[in-house]
Amino acid sequence: MKFLLGALFTVFVAIVSVFAVVTSGVVNVGADQEHSPMMFSFLEMLAIVP
Helix, strand or coil: CHHHHHHHHHHHHHHHHHHHHHHHCCCCCCCCCCCCHHHHHHHHHHCCCC
16 A cells, blocks of 8 residues: 555656646747757757668
């Protein structure tokens, strides 16, 4: 029972944290700005090109 309550509490804290970060504006979740050069090169490195 303690394990289940701990898991539910962890999920709750994660959801509240994501909500707080997104609504506070710390992280831009919109698609209206270009990526920074470092992020662009990281995404380019991850891209799978056949």
